[in-house]
Amino acid sequence: MENINAKYVSQKISKTRWRLVSHASLQQPDVFATGSWDNEVNKISFWSIGNHGSSDMDDGFEGDPQLLCEHKHDGDVLDLQFLDQDRIVTTSSTGAVTIFRLHQNSQTISVAQRWPRAHGFPCENAPCTGVVCSSPEIVTVGEDGKIIVFRADQEGVIRVIENADSSTIHAVTYLRTTEILTVNSIGQLKLWDFRQQSNAPSQILSLSGDRVPLHCVDRHPNQQHIVATGGQDGMLCVWDVRQGSTPFSLMEAHSAEMWEVRFHPTNPDHLFTCSEDGSLLHWETSTSSDMPSFLQGGRNNSMISRSAMAPAGGNQSLINAWLSGDSSKGRLETTHMLPSQTLSVNSLDVLGQCLVCGTDGEAIFVNRQVPV
Amino acid sequence: MEELQQVAASVLVLQVSILLAIELIWNLCEVLFIDAAPAGSLLLHLLDWVRLHKADVDEKAREVLQSESPAEHRDYWDVVVSYVLQGRLEEARQMLVKQAALQPAARSMYKLIDTLLSRMPFYNPGGNQTLTEFDVKWRHWHDEVNRCLQDNSFASNRHLEIICKILAGDEDTLLEHKELLSTWYHFLVTRLLFSHPTVKPTELHYYAQSCLTMFLDSRSVPEPLDNILLAAFEFDIHQVIKDCSIALNNWWFVAHLTDLLDHCKLLQSHNLHFGSNLREFLLLEYASGLFTHHSLWQLAVDYFDHCPEFGHVYLELQIERVPLDTERKALKVLRICDQRQMSEQVRSICKIMAMRALRNNRLGSALSWSIRAKDAAFATLISERFLQDYCTRGTFSDLDLIDNLGPAMLLSDRLTFLGKYREFHKLYGEKRFGEAAKLLLSLMTAKIAPRSFWMTLLTDALPLLEQKEVIFSADQTHELMFCLEELTSCLNASALGSPKTSQDEDIELTKVELLRLSLARNLAMAIIKEGTVEA
Numbered sequence: 014m015e016n017i018n019a020k021y022v023s024q025k026i027s028k029t030r031w032r033l034v035s036h037a038s039l040q041q042p043d044v045f046a047t048g049s050w051d052n053e054v055n056k057i058s059f060w061s062i063g064n065h066g067s068s069d070m071d072d073g074f075e076g077d078p079q080l081l082c083e084h085k086h087d088g089d090v091l092d093l094q095f096l097d098q099d100r101i102v103t104t105s106s107t108g109a110v111t112i113f114r115l116h117q118n119s120q121t122i123s124v125a126q127r128w129p130r131a132h133g134f135p136c137e138n139a140p141c142t143g144v145v146c147s148s149p150e151i152v153t154v155g156e157d158g159k160i161i162v163f164r165a166d167q168e169g170v171i172r173v174i175e176n177a178d179s180s181t182i183h184a185v186t187y188l189r190t191t192e193i194l195t196v197n198s199i200g201q202l203k204l205w206d207f208r209q210q211s212n213a214p215s216q217i218l219s220l221s222g223d224r225v226p227l228h229c230v231d232r233h234p235n236q237q238h239i240v241a242t243g244g245q246d247g248m249l250c251v252w253d254v255r256q257g258s259t260p261f262s263l264m265e266a267h268s269a270e271m272w273e274v275r276f277h278p279t280n281p282d283h284l285f286t287c288s289e290d291g292s293l294l295h296w297e298t299s300t301s302s303d304m305p306s307f308l309q310g311g312r313n314n315s316m317i318s319r320s321a322m323a324p325a326g327g328n329q330s331l332i333n334a335w336l337s338g339d340s341s342k343g344r345l346e347t348t349h350m351l352p353s354q355t356l357s358v359n360s361l362d363v364l365g366q367c368l369v370c371g372t373d374g375e376a377i378f379v380n381r382q383v384p385v
Numbered sequence: 386m387e388e389l390q391q392v393a394a395s396v397l398v399l400q401v402s403i404l405l406a407i408e409l410i411w412n413l414c415e416v417l418f419i420d421a422a423p424a425g426s427l428l429l430h431l432l433d434w435v436r437l438h439k440a441d442v443d444e445k446a447r448e449v450l451q452s453e454s455p456a457e458h459r460d461y462w463d464v465v466v467s468y469v470l471q472g473r474l475e476e477a478r479q480m481l482v483k484q485a486a487l488q489p490a491a492r493s494m495y496k497l498i499d500t501l502l503s504r505m506p507f508y509n510p511g512g513n514q515t516l517t518e519f520d521v522k523w524r525h526w527h528d529e530v531n532r533c534l535q536d537n538s539f540a541s542n543r544h545l546e547i548i549c550k551i552l553a554g555d556e557d558t559l560l561e562h563k564e565l566l567s568t569w570y571h572f573l574v575t576r577l578l579f580s581h582p583t584v585k586p587t588e589l590h591y592y593a594q595s596c597l598t599m600f601l602d603s604r605s606v607p608e609p610l611d612n613i614l615l616a617a618f619e620f621d622i623h624q625v626i627k628d629c630s631i632a633l634n635n636w637w638f639v640a641h642l643t644d645l646l647d648h649c650k651l652l653q654s655h656n657l658h659f660g661s662n663l664r665e666f667l668l669l670e671y672a673s674g675l676f677t678h679h680s681l682w683q684l685a686v687d688y689f690d691h692c693p694e695f696g697h698v699y700l701e702l703q704i705e706r707v708p709l710d711t712e713r714k715a716l717k718v719l720r721i722c723d724q725r726q727m728s729e730q731v732r733s734i735c736k737i738m739a740m741r742a743l744r745n746n747r748l749g750s751a752l753s754w755s756i757r758a759k760d761a762a763f764a765t766l767i768s769e770r771f772l773q774d775y776c777t778r779g780t781f782s783d784l785d786l787i788d789n790l791g792p793a794m795l796l797s798d799r800l801t802f803l804g805k806y807r808e809f810h811k812l813y814g815e816k817r818f819g820e821a822a823k824l825l826l827s828l829m830t831a832k833i834a835p836r837s838f839w840m841t842l843l844t845d846a847l848p849l850l851e852q853k854e855v856i857f858s859a860d861q862t863h864e865l866m867f868c869l870e871e872l873t874s875c876l877n878a879s880a881l882g883s884p885k886t887s888q889d890e891d892i893e894l895t896k897v898e899l900l901r902l903s904l905a906r907n908l909a910m911a912i913i914k915e916g917t918v919e920a
Binding site for chain 1: 679680683710711712713714716717720744745747748749750752753756782783785786789790791792793
């Protein structure tokens with residue numbers, strides 16, 4: 014808790030993302046991007062926390078984010094993702110999708126490419142709510158229920174799935190290189206396979222109870238069938254996409270909408286969630302040592318028997334800790350990461366040992382020593 | 386471009402000056418109203434207040450000390466006099482030592498002034514000395530200073546004579562140094578320091594008024610800031626608040642100051658005509674202003690929460706007027722309403738969002754908004770849309786929504802019907818005719834289906850009736866016939882009223898005849914089947 018750095022930036026932050034670091038180097042991330050919302054003139058900004066060893070800031074505290082450069086953005090920044098080291102993709106409340114390029118030498122930002130009305134209704138704008146990219150492909154989703162595939166450096170759109178959803182699609186993530194997963198406001202997860210030509214999802218999963226809107230989704234970095242979602246009631250659900258159409262485990266996480274859920278990219282026993290109620294939770298699960306996980310109590314007995322069909326070697330690590338149900342209290346630890354309740358925490362990102370989050374209280378919090 | 390920069394710079398300079406003025410007023414209110422210092426320590430607090438808000442003395446001093454020969458710097462004597470005017474006698478003595486080193490001949494004079502400066506008594510609030518004792522001591526010292534002046538001890542050195550006159554509290558000398566004092570309240574505090582250090586809070590305003598008059602030339606008019614400070618010295622809190630409200634262009638400072646004073650129980654709560662007290666009134670004004678800001682509206686909610694009488698009402702009125710461009714913003718507004726049990730506002734905001742979704746043909750979004758608001762009427766509207774689409778196109782749109790309604794189906798009757806009707810189609814598609822038939826019948830007999838849709842349902846029953854195998858039992862067929870009779874009698878009654886084209890009437894009649902025929906045949910086969918004894 015003592016390692017948290019707060020910086021007040023006079024703009025409400027809607028998204029923060031670390032710049033990618035190459036996996037070969039063991040460097041900690043040093044640059045992150047933020048997008049603002051609800052301003053008359055919104056901005057995207059790049060910040061540096063100077064992790065390169067040399068502390069060349071005299072005035073600021075060590076670890077205090079320093080603004081590198083910023084650029085104005087038309088409309089609220091609803092989602093933001095790094096395409097590669099120099100380029101980010103942003104989606105706007107006007108329905109536009111923009112690629113910005115950061116010029117390292119001159120520390121300036123310029124617009125590299127723009128699709129001004131990617132998402133839209135016939136008579137008004139439709140906000141573009143989510144983006145995911147794996148260079149050079151970019152996939153966006155919006156309130157108009159469309160899924161659009163772009164390619165960086167190509168003018169037009171590659172593919173549009175019109176009317177993919179009759180409600181708003183809130184978030185999208187890659188499941189495999191050709192498959193994506195979307196969540197919508199009637200509580201459904203839909204799998205889309207781009208190899209198929211049809212405009213129908215290949216699979217639909219949903220909760221069996223109330224149709225609570227789902228706001229965020231993230232895939233387990235190593236095991237591609239495990240997906241975590243967060244919804245309007247603050248529940249964290251972990252799904253197994255291969256088996257069944259209902260979530261594997263449901264955990265009460267927050268008292269208000271959950272805006273973002275992220276698995277730690279290199280240490281996936283750790284999960285982070287942030288919410289409208291102003292808290293950021295760090296979930297830590299541990300793969301058990303003594304007791305095989307299929308003998309622990311679980312929600313659904315049929316699930317247990319299925320997971321009992323593990324390979325004869327009884328390899329514990331194949332039975333993922335996240336899928337063992339929520340009754341195993343001893344194996345799931347949750348800690349609050351922010352010192353006190355703030356206004357809504359809209360976004361978080363974690364890489365290595367560094368965590369950054371942005372709030373409606375016009376503050377950015379950086380923690381450089383996350384215990385993972 | 387340069388002009389723009391200049392304009393921007395001047396705006397910033399103006400804002401900085403406003404901020405400094407606000408800080409000045411705030412600190413003075415702290416000293417006078419909240420700390421409420423008694424005589425003796427009052428002056429010490431005021432001295433701190435003046436020192437805090439006059440930073441240029443230190444800058445000048447630094448400049449002088451960093452020069453090669455400080456004692457010969459042209460600002461040297463200004464610095465020394467400024468120190469004395471602010472009551473920083475230790476620092477003045479240290480500066481004078483430098484000058485004394487340069488003029489060994491006048492050593493005795495410098496020694497004398499040093500003694501005077503070191504012996505000035507300052508009141509110690511935590512000590513054992515009472516105010517009267519301090520007063521006596523101070524008078525002794527003051528007499529000594531006067532004696533030095535009358536003896537002309539400093540006649541040869543103009544500067545030292547000035548310092549001595551200041552120590553004696555000579556007003557004319559103080560007024561000669563207007564540029565060093567720069568403000569009338571500095572003049573006031575200095576004057577009090579060297580002539581009435583035991584000033585009581587109640588006497589303050591006499592001195593304040595006279596100092597203001599003396600300091601300003603006959604031509605210049607007191608500024609709003611001066612009036613505010615004067616009102617503070619008079620301990621007239623309400624006047625301070627009133628003047629600040631007039632002078633400043635928004636409620637930020639006044640609202641917070643009043644709130645602070647209210648918490649210290651310094652404001653008598655007289656009810657204003659509109660029922661709330663002054664603090665609440667100002668907070669409401671400030672928060673209402675915040676609500677019009679494009680992003681600070683979220684903070685205004687907290688302010689309204691702290692206004693016990695009218696806060697809730699104001700919030701209810703204001704929260705509906707926040708412009709909702711994106712769903713995310715609408716969700717945040719709704720969360721605020723949910724947390725305060727403002728269900729009316731939840732319903733109206735959801736209705737706005739649902740209507741917008743409906744207009745853009747996003748039926749799933751519209752349904753999710755009406756579920757959030759538990760709005761049965763709107764859910765009925767959406768189902769009607771679906772059913773209309775089906776009647777015109779023959780197929781359902783947005784199957785992913787209807788197939789996965791779940792418990793939301795129970796929100797409205799029409800929605801339940803929609804769900805069940807879709808189920809009927811699915812059963813028919815899977816060739817589970819028996820169950821499909823039962824479902825169809827229950828839809829009509831349980832009165833879930835709207836009357837207008839019965840014709841379509843009966844027409845859907847036709848293929849089931851025409852199957853080789855008997856699906857509807859005799860009882861079920863009787864019920865179907867009953868429904869048909871009910872429907873035709875209704876239609877006849879309404880046909881008398883509304884004009885229909887002959888073509889429509891023909892179609893209707895043909896349909897009814899076909900149905901009657903099929904039902905009769907089915908009844909016959911059913912009776913036979915049920916009457917047959919299984920061999």
